[in-house]
Amino acid sequence: MTTQESDRMTDQVFAGIRVADFAWVGVGPLVSKYLADHGAEVIRIESSVRPEPLRRAPPFAHDTPGLDNSGYYADFNSSKQCVSLNLQHPDGVKIAKRIVEHCDIVTESFTPKAMRAWGMTYEDLCEVRPDLIMISMPMYGLTGPWSMWQGYGHVLQAAAGISHLTAYPGEEPIGTGVAYTDFLVPHFAAVALLAALDYRQRTGEGQNIDFGQMEAAIHATETMILDYTVNGREQQALGAGHPEHPIYGTWQCAARGDDDDRWIAITITNDTELAALAEVAGQASWTTLTPESLHSEIAAWTRTQQAEALMQRLQAVGVPAGVVQTPEDLRNDPQLAYRGHFWMLDHPTMGHRAYDGPSFRLSETPAELTKSAPLLGEDNEYVYKDIVGMSDEEYVEHLVSGAFD
């Protein structure tokens, strides 16, 4: 390590903070990614006996399924380390607790029965690490009649009311096309965890965080709850639309080469923007049309326009408009490029691949994605010997017994 690199490491915000990350799939790994990308030593604890589901999910590098080939897993686990540990093995839990002894934070996202069955609840783990901060992130929280229910983000967006508001008007509640809450609630969980870490910094006291994903997701339904509790009204989905602004939607544009699925979002929130839109279209009469007529006029017009060029023209006169960007578009987006959103990192089996960095820029201590996602068990020797303190003999003994499977 060069002096410069070593300075940077110690300068990173969470240098010296160590995390035992038992969480899997989306929510938990995205919480610990924030810590890892800002300098914490995050140790993922996984097993080949019951692999982290995302390691088995596509896309796979070289179109070859394999526990070390998933781009899905990789994107959520930059800057982290990984040990393999079979918690079902007779020595598994004992070894896990020896790791926790050296950690400031434990994260997990199983249904609550798992940590109870292993004897690794917050109370249990406090015995080995009294100032521990632990965050449990099951879908429905640690208690209550639904707490043992399992599921994924695509189901939780439905449970939290977001799918109810994501549909074409009057049609079935399809929800977003992504496991949406997996990309929403980690921010809330990270905030709770960071506040607890700040509190520990001031008082020396750790604590337990019961993070029910559904309860956080409900806070992203805008006025849906109060409109019901105050006005008795159940808000309904409006497609791309907005309850107060009639000209607010997505319209199809001209094909780009072979691609005839190009769309633009145009949103009009006041008369000035409407006049500006009319002027760009060269249709002064648009300011007097009914919303229904204007919708079809806009549709006929945008179909003749290239989406990117139209966005530029509308933004130039202050109309909030933007291309419905595809993943390919995002990789070519000049603003995201200016901000350096995507990081290119080398992975031993996957090669040179893109990773998402955090969406904010800290002026003094910006995020640093220090490495690509870990291979399963990549850091066994370092963690078990250098951190936990196992002798070579003990390490080999556990290896042979299958504790590290």
Add this chain to the structure above:
Amino acid sequence: MTNSPAGPLAPFRVIDLTNELGQLAGRMLGDLGAEVIKVEPPGGDESRFIGPFRGDVVDPEQSLHWWTFNTNKLSATLDLTTLQGQELFTQLLDRADFLIETCPPDTAAALGLGRETVRSTHPALVHTSITPFGREGPYANWKATDLVGAAMGGLSSLCGAPGRPPIRPTASQGYAQASAQAVVGTLIAHYQRTKTGRGQHVDQSMQEAVTFTHDNAMPTWDIRGINNGRPGNGREIGGYKSGQYVFEAADGYVACLSYGGLFGLTARQTIEWLDHHGMAGDLASDEWLAKLDATQGLLLPPSGDDGEYLLEILRAFCRQLSRAQLVSEAQQIRNGWGIVNTPRDLLENEHLAARDYWVEIEHEEAHVTYPGPWAKLSKTPIAIRHRAPHIGEHNGYVYGNLLGLSDEEIALLSTDGII
């Protein structure tokens, strides 16, 4: 000692100068116990005029949008377009730990909110800017509503049905994402400050916040050169289309997990379950069990006639039973199904009730039920303490107690339209 312990951020003060793009950010810090002072222009913040309103009567004190996002905040009015207003604002910042604002980048300098300006006058402050595209860069001065954020960040390209317009959730996710992620950045900067005493600037972009909601679409493009698209009732994983997700039940909708073929990893148990209700058709036959064994572990659901036949059986089955019965029985065979809840369902939900989720907040007009804490911290609980403030409700506290102005000085500022 009070009955309820203070939140983890109780020692800190936040100045909140945000519009709808960033109001959730200050709300989250307030929920964590910080004192959040919302600074609004005399006459009231523009977001007080965003509906819906209580009783559908437009009134800046009755906006449910305002109530939702400004709970746990205090209000002070201040005209920042005047020199005197800017001086008072500087004095407020002297007494603050955080500033969160949504000032458009091209007007920030005029208001004294340029990054370098704030850093030089208030080096210990954590200054967070939430803007549509970020404070700098080629799109920095572009405008964006929530839908434009959802479009430019890539979420809308993954929402809706093939051949039909891309959509967005009819509850602003661009704003929610920008705000929540900004708080993460803010608290990372704060943690650094606990070590060095120095603050810094946090530059949050809504577009970039939405970019991080793509699920697996970014690596799918990176690795396979395929854009996940709008799946309709379903989902695309790694460029492969999954099965149908949402089914109509006797009393609403259920969401079904179908990763790994239509019936997922538990296909055999699912067929037994359907058979138990006499709804499995011929799926329990050797022929079908052999087909399902052959597709076990495969990513793609059965296609063509087989796929449609399976879907018809599942649709018919779901229509016969209530959501609660479907989901509780599905969970017993480890199918991760869930209920598609409406607002009313949520308020009547037994699980949330058992966890004491909802809180009653006192308004002059009525007690109002709000969503409760979004995390349960064992020692320093999040608390929904009080309703959103009236316009300038806390001018006396802010200008008198905090800045030390006399009643006469405050009255004069009010007469002059500064506060």
